[in-house]
Amino acid sequence: MSRFIAPMLLLPAIVLATVATHSMEECSDESGPVCIRNISRLTDNIAPVMMPRLNSVEGDTIRITPGQPLFLEPNVPNPFQERTTIGYTLDRETRVTLRVFDAFYNEIATLVDDEFQVEGHYEKVFDPERQLASGMYFYSLTTSAGIETRRMLLCR
Secondary structure, eight states, rough: OOOOBBEEEEEEESSSSSSEEEEEEEEOOTTTTTTEEEEEEEEEEOOEEEEEOOOBBBBSSOOTTTTTTTTEEOOOOSSSOOOEEEEEEEOOEEEEEEEEEEEEEEEEEEEEEEEEOSSSEEEEEEOOOOOOOOOEEEEEEEEEEEEEEEEEEEEO
């Protein structure tokens, strides 16, 4: 019983460049987002757009859908005191970098450094060697398909 996404909220955002000439195609089913492909050029206009926001996840398993090249999972436990586990799933082989940053985007740790990994599920433990202050930290997964970033809370 893994119901993946509860209703999504659409939140306004400001885009600093708008598409001058483009074609739009639906990239997923009716409940998913729409992406723009074949972008010819960008202009410097400012235009409001609606961005989807996930407001909850139900169940303890997360299914990766075809065409979704990577999925960075929430760290467990969150908040954490000494160590936390970060999981991610790849649907194809790619080079992977997984880094941890502080609130000022200073790199704290590199858990995976430009490693070639095949498709599958991976877990890395973040156990900082040095004493870090309580607060918000970020972890970022970089692959050839893109970058995903999540936040985690350290409570000492």
